[in-house]
Amino acid sequence: MTKRVDLRSDTVTQPTQAMRDAMASAVVGDDGSGEDPTINELEARYAKIVGKEAAVFVPSGVMANQIAIRVNTRPGDVIIAGRDQHVVSFELGAAARNSGVQFALVDDVTGQLNVDDVLSIIDAEADHQPHIAMVSVENTHMPSGGTPWNVRDLVALKSAIGNLPLHLDGARLFNAVVATGTSAKEFAAPANTVMTCMSKGLCAPVGSLLAGSATDMETARIERKRLGGAMRQAGILAAAGLVALDTMIDRLSDDHARAKQLATLFAQAFPEANYDPATCQTNIVSFNHPQARQIIGELEQLGVVGGTIGPRRVRFVTHAGVSDDDVTFVAEVLKNFKPS
Numbered sequence: 001m002t003k004r005v006d007l008r009s010d011t012v013t014q015p016t017q018a019m020r021d022a023m024a025s026a027v028v029g030d031d032g033s034g035e036d037p038t039i040n041e042l043e044a045r046y047a048k049i050v051g052k053e054a055a056v057f058v059p060s061g062v063m064a065n066q067i068a069i070r071v072n073t074r075p076g077d078v079i080i081a082g083r084d085q086h087v088v089s090f091e092l093g094a095a096a097r098n099s100g101v102q103f104a105l106v107d108d109v110t111g112q113l114n115v116d117d118v119l120s121i122i123d124a125e126a127d128h129q130p131h132i133a134m135v136s137v138e139n140t141h142m143p144s145g146g147t148p149w150n151v152r153d154l155v156a157l158k159s160a161i162g163n164l165p166l167h168l169d170g171a172r173l174f175n176a177v178v179a180t181g182t183s184a185k186e187f188a189a190p191a192n193t194v195m196t197c198m199s200k201g202l203c204a205p206v207g208s209l210l211a212g213s214a215t216d217m218e219t220a221r222i223e224r225k226r227l228g229g230a231m232r233q234a235g236i237l238a239a240a241g242l243v244a245l246d247t248m249i250d251r252l253s254d255d256h257a258r259a260k261q262l263a264t265l266f267a268q269a270f271p272e273a274n275y276d277p278a279t280c281q282t283n284i285v286s287f288n289h290p291q292a293r294q295i296i297g298e299l300e301q302l303g304v305v306g307g308t309i310g311p312r313r314v315r316f317v318t319h320a321g322v323s324d325d326d327v328t329f330v331a332e333v334l335k336n337f338k339p340s
């Protein structure tokens with residue numbers, strides 16, 4: 001059987017043996033009543049890492065983002081966000097369905113938001129337009145190729161919007177930390193709420209965390225329950241998250257190094273894409289190609305499994321399940337590959 005290298009997403013990671021051992025021996029309680037000691041420990045650990053008063057453990061990153069929206073908005077409000085952000089394009093319209101809010105979208109092709117674009121939308125509220133309730137950013141920014149923010153730009157954005165809440169979708173926050181040398185606390189400081197997934201590059205099987213002020217997190221617990229996210233004796237999941245924070249952050253640099261190798265290989269294989277491999281800074285290789293879906297299908301037949309995030313945009317993601325030998329295999333496949 002042909003070798004298979006799965007580059008679809010870092011969500012395909014498997015828990016480590018240390019995680020499985022921790023899950024098997026986790027002390028648990030009723031988290032709905034705040035009595036699961038392992039969840040409490042994970043929430044406290046994450047809150048400290050990102051410099052916030054409190055945190056809430058939830059089943060998924062989508063739920064973390066949706067709770068942040070419910071904490072910061074009311075039905076009819078507007079959220080300013082980049083048009084390609086996860087909360088806009090990859091949560092199946094959840095913000096409208098769950099919270100009755102709408103988006104005002106700005107260009108985010110570089111992964112960041114232009115402050116003037118954001119301020120222009122805020123200013124328009126004075127012209128009888130809907131209330132702007134929050135601004136959302138994504139770090140790293142997945143669609144642009146896992147691009148990390150410059151923390152100075154985050155600080156400048158928050159300074160410009162003043163008291164307006166800023167939500168940081170940090171699903172891959174620790175990839176940004178490792179790539180830039182900026183701490184999670186520094187990245188999160190300008191944000192009112194921040195979330196991070198444990199189940200992507202950090203390899204835990206389930207779970208994300210949302211952090212913010214103690215008051216906002218009390219509201220977040222109510223919204224979590226309304227969305228069906230109270231998980232009772234879920235310390236068995238939180239135990240894996242604790243191991244992830246202890247053991248899986250530093251190794252993200254390996255994912256980044258392999259992604260950069262792949263970026264060069266894909267740029268050479270598809271010169272028509274005009275893809276600059278230097279734009280790959282973390283664990284995501286993403287570029288436009290007129291035959292995106294076709295080349296993904298044909299590469300999969302050869303054992304290189306990627307995906308599309310748009311009709312003409314491909315994505316390949318490295319993670320703990322990808323080895324140096326896998327990169328060598330991809331190189332061999334791409335050496336003579338041409339779309340049919």
